[in-house]
Amino acid sequence: MTAVLPLVRLPVLAVALALLCSGPALATEVPPPAHVDLVDYPTPQANWNAFRDLRRRLENAFDDVCPDTFCEGEYSDYEPMKLRCSVELATGRVNGCAWAFAASELQVDPATGALLHQQPTWLCRIPIGGRTSVASLLASLDGPQPLFQSLPGTRLTVFDALADCLR
Template identity: 35%
Template sequence: MLALPGPSSADDRLDGPYVDAATYARGDDALVEAWYAMTYQLPRQFDQVCGDTFCEGEYTNYQPLRFQCSVRRDDGRIGMCVWSFAASDEYLLPRSGRIVVQPEVRHCRTPLAPGATLPAMLDAVAGGEALHAALPGGHSIFDGLVDCL
């Protein structure tokens, strides 16, 4: 089992001003529905563009993992959003039969305007094209992937 590193300092373990987006949305049915609609759409939309864009290079099998945002609990302002991806390259050693795996993990930041709020971001992607919608600040989630994958 792979262990993930925990918070880097004692301060990171204390209750702070930020929560994850799902926690922030809790209690507001429209926000909850919008958040889960977006996170449902994103991997499917990525799969539609992967073959013609990101999945032609060294790694041809990028798999989207999780899209996550930190949100200030008092006003809904986004601290940052990242979308994590995994990929690998495998090759066979003919003499031994051994397969060598070169794993790759990427954490792609979403380009958002400073001060953007979760409700504003979710409104921007509400039309069904979450991957390509112009977010607060004018860029898209796709734009963040171009700089990352």
């Protein structure tokens, strides 16, 4: 036996669906962002080239100092990952920067042949003075040794921050 829906219910169902689809949830507007990634200040990808160059120079400097500093410890393979800075869109002030790192150590268990592994990660905060602009941050790290140049509003360097974070 086949069930048949009464015709009276179909218009009611159509009206209910129309009300659900046109409710206030669709009418709300998303506010503009208050903060953006440094590469997207003041417009999307405006600082992409400058930040990519800075990141490359920082990574190269890290690779140069790693064997004699950070990489002498418990782990033999440290890798810099993402470097990001948050910028207040209205003022252009840098809220903060952080650099993510990962390391690994792999060994073979001689008795079982199992691979023993450790894979820690760190998120290293880069200290920046409270009123630092995007331009002053990029300018302070311009040059051949950005890892050792003083950060705006502090007497610290990126190297100092990493030494505290990675040990």
